[in-house]
Amino acid sequence: MEKTIVLIGTLDTKGAEYRYIRDRIVEQGCRVIVVDVGIRGKPLFQPDITREQVAQAAGLSIEEVASRIEGEGIQMMSRGAAKIVQELHRSGKLDGILSLGGTMGTFAxxxxxxxLPLGVPKVMVSTHASGDTSPYVGTKDIVMIPSMADIIGLNQITKNVLTMAAGAVVGMVKVAPGPVSSDKPLIGLTIHGDLMPCANFVTELLGQRGYEVVFFHAVGIGGKTLEEWIEQGLIDGVFDLVTTEVLQNIFGGLYDAGPTRLEAAGAKGIPQLVAPGKTDTITFDTTHGIPERFRSRELYLHTPVRVGTSTTKEERAQLGKVMAEKLNKATGPTAVIIPQKGFSGGDKEGSYMYDPEADLALINALKKNLKPDIRLVEVDAHINDRLFAEKAATLLDELMHEARR
Amino acid sequence: MEKTIVLIGTLDTKGAEYRYIRDRIVEQGCRVIVVDVGIRGKPLFQPDITREQVAQAAGLSIEEVASRIEGEGIQMMSRGAAKIVQELHRSGKLDGILSLGGTMGTFAxxxxxxxLPLGVPKVMVSTHASGDTSPYVGTKDIVMIPSMADIIGLNQITKNVLTMAAGAVVGMVKVAPGPVSSDKPLIGLTIHGDLMPCANFVTELLGQRGYEVVFFHAVGIGGKTLEEWIEQGLIDGVFDLVTTEVLQNIFGGLYDAGPTRLEAAGAKGIPQLVAPGKTDTITFDTTHGIPERFRSRELYLHTPVRVGTSTTKEERAQLGKVMAEKLNKATGPTAVIIPQKGFSGGDKEGSYMYDPEADLALINALKKNLKPDIRLVEVDAHINDRLFAEKAATLLDELMHEARR
Known part of the structure; x- marks a missing residue:
C-alpha cells in the first residue's frame, strides 16, 4: 500500500526547499501531505493543509497568530499542527513525518x-543536530539529520542533504514494523556497560520465566525514557539495577535524569525491584568542567570526554535517604536488593574502587529510612555474580505475582 | 548497481544485534561489509574484516589493544577502523556506513x-542521540538515531529501532547523489533568521554574477562548519554577514564557534567580505542559566529555551578590536562593509534595540585597529536594505577578481 509522509513546514520562508523534498519523496513512490505552518509571507505553493486550518486547530485565526511576536506565533502554530498530525495518524493517513528547520523550525x-507515538518515523533536518538536542529529541525516537549548510536556497549542498533526508524517511516508512506490541510482560531494566554480566544473567533468567526485558542505559536520558514509558503504560515491571542517576541528580553529575527519577513505577503502582548499581560512581563531562568538590578526587577516564570518580560515605548515606523517601511513596509492590560484595565492576574486592564501608553507609541509610513493608534483601555476592541475578529474578517474579493478586 | 553498507561494531557484546540489522539491510537489496572492532569476548559471527585486521591497521596486535584499559583500547580500534573504511571508500566498496552504540560505541x-567525506550516508544508532551530540556529530553529516531503550538483546523495542535504522541507511544510499560538486564558484554566507532579507538580496545578486551561495546559520556550529569547509578547500569566497559568533565567544554566549572564528578564510587566502551582522545581540540558553553580567539587562524571548540581550558600547569596542586583529592576519583579499543604519532586524530606527552609539563604537574600533590595506566601506543603509546588499555583492565580486589576478 502507498505510504504517506507528512511535511510540516513554513511554505513562505522555505517554500522552494519543501517543494524540492516533496518531489524527491513522491519520486520514490510515497504520497505527501504538506502542512503549512508559516506566518510571515505568502506560501510559495498550495499546501494540502493551509496555515489558516492550522491556526484554527489551535483555536485561533491566522491574523491573531501573525500579530504575536515570532516565538509565540510559532508555538501556537505548532500546537495546531500537533492536533492535525495526531488526527491524520489516527485515521491512518500518516506513516511518517519530516520537517526542516533552523532554530525556530527545529523547535516547532x-x-x-x-x-506522535513511538515507532512512527520522525525525521528532523536541522541546523541544530550537532549540539544539545535534548530540548528537541527529548525521550522520543526523532532522527536528527544535520543540515550542514543552512536549508535556505537550493544549491549543491542543500539539494544533497534534502535528497538524502527524503531517502531516509522513505526508507524508514517502507520497513516500519508498526506499533510496538508483545504478548509477554515487559520488564524495564536499567543498565550500564560495567554491569552487563548481571544484565545478561537477569535477562536469561527472566526470559525463562516468560518475561521480555528491555534495557535502558542509565546515563540520564535512559532513566527519563524508562520513567516516561512507565507513565504511558508501556512497561509492566521494573528492575532498577542502575540507580546512579539518583546520585548524579543530587551531586550534579552528568548522568542526571531529573529530580523525579525512581518515582514513576511507584506512582504508577507497577512492581519494582531496586538495586544500588553504579551508585559508587559519579560521572562528569570534561568539556563542561568538574564541580569544585570532586576536583581533588582520583578520576577515571571513560572516554576522552567523560570521567568518573568515586563517592564518599557521607554522599552514599545521603543517597540512601533520598532513595528510601522516593520508594516509601510507592503504591505498588516494591523491594530493594543489595549485593553485599560490591555495586559496580570497579567496586569489587581487590579492584581499584572497592569501598565496602561506603557501600555499608548506603545500606544502613536505606534500612533506617525505608518503610517496614518494603522488603530489603541482602545477597552475599557481587552485583555481577550469577547468584545475585538469580535472587533478583526470583524476587521480581514474586513482585509481579503480588501485583496480579 | 548493488550498494554496499559497512557496519562497524563490536561483534562480542552486540553480535546478535549486528546480525539482525545486517539481515534487515541485505533483505532490502544491499551488500554488507561487517568490520569487527570488539576487544572483549569472541565475535558471535564471522565478520568480513576481523578485529585482528583492524588492530593491525592501527599498527598494533589485538593482544596489545586488549591489554589497555577499555577507553584506550576502543580509541585504538577506531583509528584502525577509520583507515579501513577510508580505503574501502576510495576503492568504491563503501556507499554508506552504520554503527550501533552506547557511550563508548557512539564515541568509536x-x-x-x-x-569520511560529506555526502556519504552515515547513520549512528545511539543511546546518546538526545543530549549534547557535538562531540559525536561535530561538523559532519552524521545522522543520529535514538536507540530509545538500549541496543542490547533483541526485543520488540530494539527490533523496531534496528529495522527502521536499516531502512534509513538503505533509503539514503539508494538516492545519495554522490560527491558534492559544481562548476560555479561557491560563496559561503553566514546568516541569521533576522537577516534573511539581506541574505536573499545577496544570493540573487551574486547568482546573477555566476556565483552559487551556501548559507551557514551562525549559531556556533554554522560558523565552525563554514571554517572547516574553507580549510578543506570547498569554499571559494566568503561573505561573513553574521559575525555575532565572535562576540559570543568573547562574552560567553550560546552561539560560540570557538576562539579561531573569522580566521579560516584569511589563513586559506580566499577572498572575504565581513559585516557586523547581529553583533548587537548575545544569546543564552535559559536551561543553562545566564551569566551574571547579563542578568540585569532586558531579555528578548527567541524560543522558550533561548533568550537574547543587547551588548554595550564597551563590549562592541572590544569586539571591533578582536575582529580587526583576526582580519589583519589574512593572506587573501579582505574587506569590511558596514551598514550605517543598523546591524540587525531589531537594531533599526524606531525599533526596540536600536542603538547607533554602540554601533559606532564597533565601527571606530575597527577603523582604529584594521591594517590600512584592508578596505572598510560604509553604506548609508540598514543591513536589510537592498542598497547594502548591492554594495556588498559588488565588493565581494571585486575581491573574487582580485584573487584571480
Missing amino acids: GTAVMRT | GTAVMRT
Whole structure:
C-alpha cells in the first residue's frame, strides 16, 4: 500500500526547499501531505493543509497568530499542527513525518513530532543536530539529520542533504514494523556497560520465566525514557539495577535524569525491584568542567570526554535517604536488593574502587529510612555474580505475582 | 548497481544485534561489509574484516589493544577502523556506513564516520542521540538515531529501532547523489533568521554574477562548519554577514564557534567580505542559566529555551578590536562593509534595540585597529536594505577578481 509522509513546514520562508523534498519523496513512490505552518509571507505553493486550518486547530485565526511576536506565533502554530498530525495518524493517513528547520523550525517541528507515538518515523533536518538536542529529541525516537549548510536556497549542498533526508524517511516508512506490541510482560531494566554480566544473567533468567526485558542505559536520558514509558503504560515491571542517576541528580553529575527519577513505577503502582548499581560512581563531562568538590578526587577516564570518580560515605548515606523517601511513596509492590560484595565492576574486592564501608553507609541509610513493608534483601555476592541475578529474578517474579493478586 | 553498507561494531557484546540489522539491510537489496572492532569476548559471527585486521591497521596486535584499559583500547580500534573504511571508500566498496552504540560505541563509531567525506550516508544508532551530540556529530553529516531503550538483546523495542535504522541507511544510499560538486564558484554566507532579507538580496545578486551561495546559520556550529569547509578547500569566497559568533565567544554566549572564528578564510587566502551582522545581540540558553553580567539587562524571548540581550558600547569596542586583529592576519583579499543604519532586524530606527552609539563604537574600533590595506566601506543603509546588499555583492565580486589576478 502507498505510504504517506507528512511535511510540516513554513511554505513562505522555505517554500522552494519543501517543494524540492516533496518531489524527491513522491519520486520514490510515497504520497505527501504538506502542512503549512508559516506566518510571515505568502506560501510559495498550495499546501494540502493551509496555515489558516492550522491556526484554527489551535483555536485561533491566522491574523491573531501573525500579530504575536515570532516565538509565540510559532508555538501556537505548532500546537495546531500537533492536533492535525495526531488526527491524520489516527485515521491512518500518516506513516511518517519530516520537517526542516533552523532554530525556530527545529523547535516547532520536533514539538509536533513528539506528540506522535513511538515507532512512527520522525525525521528532523536541522541546523541544530550537532549540539544539545535534548530540548528537541527529548525521550522520543526523532532522527536528527544535520543540515550542514543552512536549508535556505537550493544549491549543491542543500539539494544533497534534502535528497538524502527524503531517502531516509522513505526508507524508514517502507520497513516500519508498526506499533510496538508483545504478548509477554515487559520488564524495564536499567543498565550500564560495567554491569552487563548481571544484565545478561537477569535477562536469561527472566526470559525463562516468560518475561521480555528491555534495557535502558542509565546515563540520564535512559532513566527519563524508562520513567516516561512507565507513565504511558508501556512497561509492566521494573528492575532498577542502575540507580546512579539518583546520585548524579543530587551531586550534579552528568548522568542526571531529573529530580523525579525512581518515582514513576511507584506512582504508577507497577512492581519494582531496586538495586544500588553504579551508585559508587559519579560521572562528569570534561568539556563542561568538574564541580569544585570532586576536583581533588582520583578520576577515571571513560572516554576522552567523560570521567568518573568515586563517592564518599557521607554522599552514599545521603543517597540512601533520598532513595528510601522516593520508594516509601510507592503504591505498588516494591523491594530493594543489595549485593553485599560490591555495586559496580570497579567496586569489587581487590579492584581499584572497592569501598565496602561506603557501600555499608548506603545500606544502613536505606534500612533506617525505608518503610517496614518494603522488603530489603541482602545477597552475599557481587552485583555481577550469577547468584545475585538469580535472587533478583526470583524476587521480581514474586513482585509481579503480588501485583496480579 | 548493488550498494554496499559497512557496519562497524563490536561483534562480542552486540553480535546478535549486528546480525539482525545486517539481515534487515541485505533483505532490502544491499551488500554488507561487517568490520569487527570488539576487544572483549569472541565475535558471535564471522565478520568480513576481523578485529585482528583492524588492530593491525592501527599498527598494533589485538593482544596489545586488549591489554589497555577499555577507553584506550576502543580509541585504538577506531583509528584502525577509520583507515579501513577510508580505503574501502576510495576503492568504491563503501556507499554508506552504520554503527550501533552506547557511550563508548557512539564515541568509536562516529570517530570512524567523521573521517569520511560529506555526502556519504552515515547513520549512528545511539543511546546518546538526545543530549549534547557535538562531540559525536561535530561538523559532519552524521545522522543520529535514538536507540530509545538500549541496543542490547533483541526485543520488540530494539527490533523496531534496528529495522527502521536499516531502512534509513538503505533509503539514503539508494538516492545519495554522490560527491558534492559544481562548476560555479561557491560563496559561503553566514546568516541569521533576522537577516534573511539581506541574505536573499545577496544570493540573487551574486547568482546573477555566476556565483552559487551556501548559507551557514551562525549559531556556533554554522560558523565552525563554514571554517572547516574553507580549510578543506570547498569554499571559494566568503561573505561573513553574521559575525555575532565572535562576540559570543568573547562574552560567553550560546552561539560560540570557538576562539579561531573569522580566521579560516584569511589563513586559506580566499577572498572575504565581513559585516557586523547581529553583533548587537548575545544569546543564552535559559536551561543553562545566564551569566551574571547579563542578568540585569532586558531579555528578548527567541524560543522558550533561548533568550537574547543587547551588548554595550564597551563590549562592541572590544569586539571591533578582536575582529580587526583576526582580519589583519589574512593572506587573501579582505574587506569590511558596514551598514550605517543598523546591524540587525531589531537594531533599526524606531525599533526596540536600536542603538547607533554602540554601533559606532564597533565601527571606530575597527577603523582604529584594521591594517590600512584592508578596505572598510560604509553604506548609508540598514543591513536589510537592498542598497547594502548591492554594495556588498559588488565588493565581494571585486575581491573574487582580485584573487584571480
